[in-house]
Amino acid sequence: GERPYPCGDCGKGFNSQANLLRHRLTHTGERPYACQLCPKRFTQSSTLRQHLLVHRRIHTGERPYPCPDCGKAFRQSTHLKDHRRLHTGERPYRCGDCGKAFAIAVRLAEHRRIHTGERPYRCQACGKAYRSFSNLWKHRKLH
Numbered sequence: 001g002e003r004p005y006p007c008g009d010c011g012k013g014f015n016s017q018a019n020l021l022r023h024r025l026t027h028t029g030e031r032p033y034a035c036q037l038c039p040k041r042f043t044q045s046s047t048l049r050q051h052l053l054v055h056r057r058i059h060t061g062e063r064p065y066p067c068p069d070c071g072k073a074f075r076q077s078t079h080l081k082d083h084r085r086l087h088t089g090e091r092p093y094r095c096g097d098c099g100k101a102f103a104i105a106v107r108l109a110e111h112r113r114i115h116t117g118e119r120p121y122r123c124q125a126c127g128k129a130y131r132s133f134s135n136l137w138k139h140r141k142l143h
Helices: 017-028 045-060 077-088 105-116 133-140
Strands: none
Touching: none
């Protein structure tokens, strides 16, 4: 279909102004939708809703996505997709600086911060900053 709304940063076209504005958040880094149960923030309300479903599954223990290779089950279909790459050996995400490859996109994003020095996850209690959300989460348990 027609995509008359181009992004000024990357040139990607969109079929509506609303979709373009939503996309622009990926360039600005703005994450206006905050989870009330953990420190995560999101660019879209729909992504926050999906995230809240994961919190609910943590409490119910529900893991509706089993791996057909080993039987390990996951709360999210995307986590199963990432996990399956462990069986296939596929590592489609490669660092442009050093060439290291990753099976999961978020691991590449975390790795890139080694090169950039970025530490976007800050402890609200003491101000210490981390490259990954999981490291912040581990640190928060110390307070």
